Amino acid sequence: MKQNKLSYKIRQYILFAGPGTALFLAVVIVPFIYGLYLTLTSWDGVSKTKEFVGLENLAAAFKDADYWHAMLRTVIYSVFAVVFINIVSFALAYLVTQGIKGQNFFRAGFFVPNLIGGIVLGYIWKFVFNRAFVAIFSSTSLLSTTNGAMFCLILVSVWQYAGYMMLIYVAGFMSVSKDVQEASKIDGCTPSQSMRHVIIPLMRSSFVQCIFLSITRCFVVYDVNLSLTKGGPAGTSVMAAMHVYNQAFTYKNYGLGQSEAVILFAVCAIVGVTQVLIGKRGEVEA
Secondary structure, eight states: HHHHHHHHHHHHHHHTTTHHHHIIIIIHHHHHHHHHHTBBBOSSSSSSSBBBBBBBBHHHHHHHHHHHHHHHHHHHHHHHHHHHHHHHHHHHHHHHTTTTTTHHHHHHHHGGGGSSOOHHHHHHHHIIIIIIIIHHOOOGGGSSSHOOOOOHHHHHHHHHHHHHHHHHHHHHHHHSHHHHHHHHTTTTOOOHHHHHIIHHHHTTTHHHHHHHHHHHHHHHOOOHHHHHHHTTOOOTTHHHHHHHIIIIIOOOOOOHHHHHHHHHHHHHHHHHHHHHHHHTTTTTOO
């Protein structure tokens, strides 16, 4: 009887989850393991042989000053982008959950930028910055200065991701019981006090999810970085993901590039998991 139950569950799993599992293994797990193997070689991406070099690539990655400059820029960009993404998305979510006329239309409209691919988005905003902004504000392109290029990357990222995060915050607002909000008003809370002491604590899980998603997306940004600034001016806006790509595919140092990619993955994972663990503490339920 137990054998029949087990075989039935296995068949059901293969039928419904098998294709997804096979796809996940093929495009995530196997390439990841193969990437770890490449960190131990000096492969250039062309030759048939892959010379084993052990941990030499990892040691070279830690000595690569350009990589750590790119990592520092990525951290700075991520801090500002994550903060502004969540502020804007929270404000938008609050706006479209107050019963305003056409709020469903606004929800859809704010979400649309997230549907545009990063490459296309970058070229669109590059045109805006180089033509419209220059014509309105000054004769100097924002993309031609170090601070300007970073500002543009942050602005475009906020514009792209705020609508997606907004939906999570909308779900958080809708999950807060109306009875709890009414009780806070009866107890004498002002709208700002109710927001600070009642609604936001009950939406903690939404904050955890949005901050985690925005951190992981910003740390590995590449497409917008490529199409908007191409790392310019003079390489001052090259992010970590772009540096890794250039190292592996432009300079043909696959082993070193993969080692730097693993370090980037580890940093991103540590920051993301730490944020989730801290955020989950003190999480309350209605």
